[in-house]
Amino acid sequence: MRGTAVVVGGGIGGLAAALGLRRVGWDVTVLERSEVPDDAGAAISLAANGLRALDELGAGEAVRAASHGQYRGGTRRPDGRWLARMDGAALERAVGSPIVGIARAELHRLLRAALPAESLLIGVRALTIDQDRPGQNEPAQDGPGQNGPGQNEPAQDGPGQVRVGCSDGTRYADLVVAADGVGSRLRGLLLPEHPGAVATGAAVLRAITDQPVALDGEFELTWGRGAEFGHIVLPDGRAEWHAVLPLPPGTRFADPLAELRSRFGGWHEPIPELLAATPPDAVLHHDLRELRTPLPTFTVGRVALLGDAAHAMTPHLGQGACQALEDAVTLAAAVAGAPDLPSALSRYDAVxxxxxxxxARAARQAGRMGPGLSHPLAVAVRNTAMPLMPPGPTLRAILRHHVWEPPTLDRTPPRPGESATQLA
Structure with missing residues (x-):
């Protein structure tokens, strides 16, 4: 089955969805509301399941080349004593890949580069969605947003097409992918009874150092009372760090770096060194939100919700982006293998x-039992118990999320006028 798709959201999940759908022969247009692509987020870790998804999308080799493997590290106390060690080599032997770190801007660039430039429309917002009125006989939007083979042909808007009202006109598609993030506008339109994303009561501040930093390992987390500081190493020797703090939503600091130095300056090295290697204007501050109430469905009519729009989760397992990548591959495989779109979307939701x-539930629980603990007695019990845990169960707990076999995306022949490398 082939058709036309509009993907709302040009983040990791939306770009991945576009790659997957194009790989199985669909015409895809991606709408990104930001005038400048938003690559905020400093850096990201990808586990084996996310990398396997990227392999099916044709981007795995490029992403691996731009990443740095996380082989040595673990979790510490603020005084530097180890709570748990991470053996990246053992993880690689078990699942075929270590966790890797990559700058988010680089990951976005690689995903965008794999798409034809004309398929990504910047500065275009999706405002409305109409599945009840197919808009028969209405002309399609002319110009670069046109779906289908001709700029001025009427939309093929039979009873199954969706009409998307955009900031620059109207578009029609057989399938719409809502990949517009944790605050998804489309999710609110499609599932108005759902409470939407809620604040977790924490915020994350993060940055990439402006120079290489000499570090003993590639990955560390440090858990204090209700707070976390972590870092990963990037291929050029710089490090991405993050600090998770219990903060009311909307809290902002006049000098974020000074605030972090006051809170974490007494923690073990290399934390003070990482803060010292960071320019004050490089610090990003985001309130953390999640879909605490699970969605009753990931599909509504001919719309599929994907990534944070479908399952925004806390960051404590590092699985948010990986799950979005799994979504993208699963959706593409479903539409490629089903006789019709309702069957495909039913399959996507079921899987x-x-x-x-x-x-998402496991990530929430990991946060509560890890850096979310603030009572001194609970923290003492955690700090006593963790070093006594044997490595086997710890590794199996990680593997539970990293093990995933993607469906195979059979590449379709290039369309007329399209080079084979655009689908590679």
Whole structure:
């Protein structure tokens, strides 16, 4: 089955969805509301399941080349004593890949580069969505947003097409992918009874150092009372660090770096060194939100919700982007293998919703039992118990989320006028 798709959202999930759908022969237009692509987020870790998804999308080799493997590290106390060690080599032997770190801007660039430039429309917002009125006989939007073979041909808007009202006109598609993030506008339109994303009561501040930093390992987390500081190493020797703090939503600091020095300056090295290697204007501050109430469905009519729009989760397992990548591959495989779109979307929902929501629950629980603990007695029990845990169960707990076999995306022949490398 082939058709036309509009993907709302040009983040990791939306770009991945576009790659997957194009790989199985669909015409895809991506709408990104930002005038400048938003690559905020400093850096990201990708586990084996995310890398396997990228392999199916044709971007795995490029992403691996731009990443740095996380082989040595673990979790510490603020005084530097180890709570748990991470053996990246053992993880690689078990699942075929270590966790890798990559700058988010570089990951976005690689995903965008794999798409034809004309398929990504910047500065275009999706405002409305109409599945009840197919708009028969209405002319399609002329110009670069046109779906289908001709700029001035009427939309093929039979009873199954969706009409998307955009900031620059109207577009029609057989399938719409809502990949517009944790605050998804489309999710609110499609599922108005759902409470939407809620604040977790924490915020994350993060940055990339402006120079290489000499570090003993590639990955560390440090858990204090209700707070976390972590870092990963990037291929050029710079480090991305993040600090998670319990903060009311909307809290902002006049000097974020000074605030972090006051809170973490007494923690073990290299934390003070990482802060010292960071320019004050490089610090990003985001309130953390999640879909605490699971969605009843990941599909509504001919719309599929994907990534944070479908299952925004806390960051404590590092699985948010990986689950979005799984979504993208699963959706593409479903539409490629089903006789019609309703069957494909039913398959996508049945496969993705149980797994993604289970990972979201596990991430929430990991946060509560790890850096979310603030009572001194609870922290003392955690700090005593963690070093006594044998490595086997710890590794199996990680593997539970990293093990995933993607469906195979059979590449379709290039369309007329299209080079084979655009689908590679």
């Amino acid at each position: 993705r919703r149980p797994r993604a929501q289970a990972v």
